Amino acid sequence: MAQEQRPGILLIDTNDAMGGVVRVHFNLLRAIDRARFRVYAVCQKDSPIEAGFRSIAGASVFPIHTGTKPVDACGGWRGRLGDVLSLLRLVPAVLRIRRICRREEIGLIYVSDKKRAVYLASALRKLTGLPVVYHGHTHHADYAINRRLVREADAVVVNSAAVREDYREWLGPRTPPIEVVHNGLDAGEYSPGGSSLRDELGLPDDRLLVGIASRLAPDKGQETFIRAAAEVHRRHEHVHFVLVGDDSIFSDNRDYVPHLKKLCRESELDDCTTFLGYRNDMVNVYRGLDIVVNAAWNEAFGMVMIEPMACGKVPVGTSAGGIPEIIRDGENGFLYPPRDHARLAEIIEELVRPESAARLREIGETARSTVLDRFSIETQVRNMEAVFDRALERRTP
Numbered sequence: 001m002a003q004e005q006r007p008g009i010l011l012i013d014t015n016d017a018m019g020g021v022v023r024v025h026f027n028l029l030r031a032i033d034r035a036r037f038r039v040y041a042v043c044q045k046d047s048p049i050e051a052g053f054r055s056i057a058g059a060s061v062f063p064i065h066t067g068t069k070p071v072d073a074c075g076g077w078r079g080r081l082g083d084v085l086s087l088l089r090l091v092p093a094v095l096r097i098r099r100i101c102r103r104e105e106i107g108l109i110y111v112s113d114k115k116r117a118v119y120l121a122s123a124l125r126k127l128t129g130l131p132v133v134y135h136g137h138t139h140h141a142d143y144a145i146n147r148r149l150v151r152e153a154d155a156v157v158v159n160s161a162a163v164r165e166d167y168r169e170w171l172g173p174r175t176p177p178i179e180v181v182h183n184g185l186d187a188g189e190y191s192p193g194g195s196s197l198r199d200e201l202g203l204p205d206d207r208l209l210v211g212i213a214s215r216l217a218p219d220k221g222q223e224t225f226i227r228a229a230a231e232v233h234r235r236h237e238h239v240h241f242v243l244v245g246d247d248s249i250f251s252d253n254r255d256y257v258p259h260l261k262k263l264c265r266e267s268e269l270d271d272c273t274t275f276l277g278y279r280n281d282m283v284n285v286y287r288g289l290d291i292v293v294n295a296a297w298n299e300a301f302g303m304v305m306i307e308p309m310a311c312g313k314v315p316v317g318t319s320a321g322g323i324p325e326i327i328r329d330g331e332n333g334f335l336y337p338p339r340d341h342a343r344l345a346e347i348i349e350e351l352v353r354p355e356s357a358a359r360l361r362e363i364g365e366t367a368r369s370t371v372l373d374r375f376s377i378e379t380q381v382r383n384m385e386a387v388f389d390r391a392l393e394r395r396t397p
Contacts, residue, residue, distance in 0.1 A: 027380070108130060133156075
């Protein structure tokens with residue numbers, strides 16, 4: 001098929017730090033069929049994720065400034081002033097992207113639910129007349145332009161049935177058709193194997209490692225994890241606890257990391273708890289853990305569940321949001337109520353007993369099979385390509 005006959009898909013990603021949404025974008029852009037689509041990405045200039053987009057074979061990348069504020073300018077009058085000034089920077093960004101759309105003969109704009117991406121896509125939809133596919137990765141954000149774009153987009157996709165229900169409650173009778181496309185990953189990359197994590201931590205082979213991986217913020221539930229760890233440690237001193245992630249993305253967690261470390265000291269966990277910080281070797285980290293916990297209050301989907309599952313690890317997640325669409329309690333992992341550290345501790349204690357070793361292996365194998373069957377990148381890309389096709393067909397004269 002000639003290049004000019006292949007529709008150009010332009011992803012707009014305004015994230016300025018690595019997170020679950022960015023990993024989803026990387027996975028999709030790597031796997032979209034180049035024989036059917038030309039792939040382009042607009043990303044935040046001089047951000048940590050720019051190099052990641054540039055590493056994707058066959059993707060044309062256009063870094064731009066979209067006015068994202070630094071974390072220390074998000075509060076008070078500085079934050080309000082920063083909002084105004086940063087939005088003004090979207091004007092040249094819109095004009096540049098419009099030129100890109102014309103020059104590259106873009107056929108469709110693909111946008112996530114991040115605020116600046118929504119502003120850009122809304123303006124470009126009016127200026128270019130191109131179809132827009134809106135992809136909701138989290139629960140709704142209630143502001144006028146977001147509501148309008150969701151209602152007017154040529155297709156709306158969300159990553160879980162829980163998010164779809166949230167959108168329906170938000171938008172009421174005027175809710176457009178919304179398709180659920182679960183996230184996927186490359187199960188060849190995320191797979192069982194060796195890890196250097198235990199050696200890095202200087203731990204003997206008889207220690208079990210229980211970890212949690214997420215940005216450090218209250219709604220991600222690390223406090224619940226630490227309180228559960230304190231309960232487990234009183235009776236099982238052979239367990240070491242690992243927290244992966246940093247606090248660099250949002251301003252709601254400025255005092256949260258000091259709070260967590262203080263809680264560790266007060267709970268006498270300093271000798272059995274490690275804060276790893278941000279890591280770019282998550283496959284290695286997951287392979288080194290035995291049990292991986294998600295403690296988020298209301299996770300939209302949960303890449304941090306399917307990633308360790310693909311590595312053959314036992315997931316323990318909250319029974320809220322999209323997590324129950326991944327985990328079947330007692331079969332391929334375990335569920336517990338959000339913020340219930342006592343129940344989380346009970347589950348961990350059941351799993352770290354010496355007689356539970358065979359059960360850990362069995363559930364880990366079932367967890368990986370779940371990812372292979374339901375959450376592969378091939379399945380996600382096939383479903384997203386069908387969405388792109390339908391959106392393009394609606395705009396074809």
